[in-house]
Amino acid sequence: MSADLVERVRRRLAVGRVELTPAAVAEAVRDEAGGVLGDAEVLSALTLLRQEFVGAGPLDPLLADPDTTDVLVTGPADVWVDGAQGLRRTAVTFPDEAAVRRLAQRLAVAAGRRLDEAVPCVDGWLPGSGPSGRIRLHAVLPPIAAAGTCLSLRVLRPAIHDLDELRARGTFDTRTATLLRAIVTSRLAFLVVGGTGSGKTTLLAALLGCVPHTERVLCVEDAGELQPNHPQVVRLVARPANIEGAGEVPVRELVRQALRMRPDRIVVGEVRGAEVCDLLATLNTGHDGGAGTLHANSPTEVPARLEALAALGGLDRTALHSQLAAAVQVVLHMRRAPNGTRHLAEIGVFHRTPTTVEVHTAWHHVHGPQEAWPTLQSLLDRPH
Structure with a gap:
């Protein structure tokens, strides 16, 4: 034909x-x-x-694969998929550059966005949900994308695993699972950190399933991934502005709303902006046991990362470290291996110095207990 x-x-x-x-x-x-x-x-x-007219076209089979986390198109013959086996090239192709551009523009319209010469970049959420999870769209047109239209689709599946499932998958061993449960039941506030696709949200959801069922958990998210196995979870999901630029409800506003909903614990699915100021203020006013995830390549980078985010909310370095020292106790570092497997690499605790807050290692997945292990034990043994 x-x-x-x-x-x-x-x-x-x-x-x-x-x-x-x-x-x-x-x-x-x-x-x-x-x-x-x-x-x-x-x-x-x-x-x-x-x-040409339905779904994500030739990318649909890739998105339907339960192991897929990202589908990336960098050219008509360059379609890549990321998942359990790591990043790999697929056999999927498009007839030409125009076909990639048409798909990107059609998906942008479905997401309520505009993508053309005047607006050559788009970021949004595709409508609907199902077994494949929510899909985040990002696309860039030429000449901004010099080699041709670039299309990125990230599949955000509900995080529903519990600690036993993660232990069976090799994320951590039985002894570490017991330690993680103790962190939750002791009402220590914690951050799950790691790089993109390292399993931060999956671990957070599993830990929230360990919260006593007599407590009410308020989850504030940008993407709506957290679905912990818990009977008293209220989920608030941020809303972007529409094509006219109106109607936005940011994460920061939802954190404030959560405070009025009788929470026992407040959780921010991913701390990525000025909402860190409201979260730290919340954890310093009697709402202990809160949690969140944060992009950071190592626990030692967490204070600097929080400094940068707090600056967006008008909180200076001194105030940030003062709030942080009293608000959060534990850092859980997730890491993704080159073969795609994910594991808990490190547990750290916050340590106050005369002027700042640092993260010291309490446990390492290879070497076991480290120098800050006694500090973690004392936190677990305190009355709560």
């Missing part, structure tokens, strides 16, 4: 007002071809055209 015929059918369907059913597409194909196509050719055309 010629590219010219596919293009004519595409244009016919794009300007038409009929519902895009298989029968309607097949009729358009036969009409444009003058009725000379056989059933096999019509079926081939249906497959090609479905990719």
Whole structure:
């Protein structure tokens, strides 16, 4: 089937007002071809055209794979997938650069965004949800993307595993699982840190499942991933501005709203902006046992990372360290190996110096207890 015929059918369907059913597409194909196509050719055309108008087109099978975390398109013949086996190139291809651009623009419209020469970059959420989870869209058009349209789709699946499942997967051993439960039941405030795709949200959800069922947990998120196995979880999900720039409800506002909802523990799914100021203020006013995740490559980088985020909310370095020293006790560092496996690499505790707060290692997945182990034990043994 010629590219010219596919293009004519595409244009016919794009300007038409009929519902895009298989029968309607097949009729358009036969009409444009003058009725000379056989059933096999019509079926081939249906497959090609479905990719133009429905879902994520040729990327749908990749997104449906339960192991997929990211689908990345850097060119018509450069489609990559990230997941349990790490980043790898796939056999999926597009006919040409124009097909990649059309898919990116169609997905942008579905996300309520604009993507064209005037607005060459887009970031948004695709509508709907299902077994594949929510999908975050990012796309960049030429000439900003010098080699051609770049499309990135991140699959955010519900974080529903418990500690026993993570232990069985090798994230940590039985003794460490007992330690993690003790951190939660002792009402220590903690941050789960690590790089992108390291399993931070998965561990956080599992730990929230250990919170006593007599306590009410308020989860504030940007993406709505946390689904802990707990009977008293209230989930608040931020909302971006619409295409007119109105209607935004940021995470920071939701943290403030959560305070009015009788929380026993407040959790921020990912601390990435000025909301860190409100979270630290909350943890310093009697709401102990709170938690959150944070992008950081190591525990020692956490104070500096929090400094940068607090500056966005008008909190200076001295005030940040003062609040941090009293608000958070533990850092859990997740790491992703090159083969895609994820494990708990380190547990740290915050240590106050005369002017700042540092993170000292209490436990390491290879070497076991470290210099700050007695400090962690004393935190676990304190009355709560």
